[in-house]
Amino acid sequence: MTLKPKLANLERRIGYQFEDPALLLQALTHRSFGATNNERLEFIGDGLVNAVVAMLLFSAHPSLDEGSLSRLRSKLVSKDGLAVIAKRFDLGSLLQLGTGERKSGGRHRDSILADAVEAIAGAILVETDFGRASAIVSQWFVEGVASLDTTSTRDAKTLLQEWLQGKGYALPQYTVVSVTGEDHNQQFEVSCHSDVGDLVTYGRASSRKKAEQAAAHDLLEILINE
Known part of the structure; x- marks a missing residue:
């Protein structure tokens, strides 16, 4: 399968079709691949993901205090938490990696996968607006929020x-x-x-x-x- 239908399948999985496919491809491009990469998109995607998850938790758990909510959010937006979403979207097979990263198993590295999730969120935000991007990205975390064990968050x-x-x-x-x-x-x-x-x-x-x-x-x- 060529890259174009693979990206189309990814768009179905993430719930958003890009007007500019190059933006999605950039979000999947690691810095090892070249100067045009996903680091700037990751930067703004990080803020969006944190805000979205915070709102989901705030609504789902009205009785939890700030500390408990923060610990729950940390689980979902951590490297491991975001890598779960990346694997659900099968991002590893689509990552654009430099030769060194590709040979060393970068497609399966949680940190790289997590960065790509944030970059995709950032790319959606760039192309749309905060409200629409939030609605799309929040769907990625609904399952994770529902499955959290809230009893273990209290110190x-x-x-x-x-x-x-x-x-x-x-x-x-x-x-x-x-x-x-x-x-x-x-x-x-x-x-x-x-x-x-x-x-x-x-x-x-x-x-x-x-x-x-x-x-x-x-x-x-x-x-x-x-």
């Missing part, structure tokens, strides 16, 4: 707080026990204390926030398994 501190509040207990208290190491390589030890059984757990990590999460995780494990 340990949030889950611990919800567990304690649900049982009518006071919130836990976090205290920095020690900070050791040089400024560029510090280790924080934090305690997490709960009135439930007067329990105390400890977490160690390279930042206070991570240490608090570790301590909260351990305390939650104890409480749940009592």
Whole structure:
């Protein structure tokens, strides 16, 4: 099959037919192929994809806070998340790659596939407008949004707080026990204390926030398994 019918099949899969096919071809062209490539389209496509996914999540999960929504979005717009969409569209077989990238397996590299997804989104935005491009690109993520496990997005501190509040207990208290190491390589030890059984757990990590999460995780494990 020649390239033209392959691009037409791709347009059916992405839900948009380009008035200028050269724009789609550019979106599929890696920088290793030549000076005219998809990097600029990827730049604006990245912004569109993030905005579209944010709106989908905002509408689908009205009870989730900002942190949870951000973590869900990260899953969908990450290199791995976008590569899933690229493989659904069979972009690998259509990528325009330089000889080196082609020989080293660039058609199957998630980072290159993810960039191509963003570039296609950017190309649609260039040829249409934000409203239409958003409507088209949002369809790419509907399935992914529906299949997300929202229970795993909440961090340990949030889950611990919800567990304690649900049982009518006071919130836990976090205290920095020690900070050791040089400024560029510090280790924080934090305690997490709960009135439930007067329990105390400890977490160690390279930042206070991570240490608090570790301590909260351990305390939650104890409480749940009592």
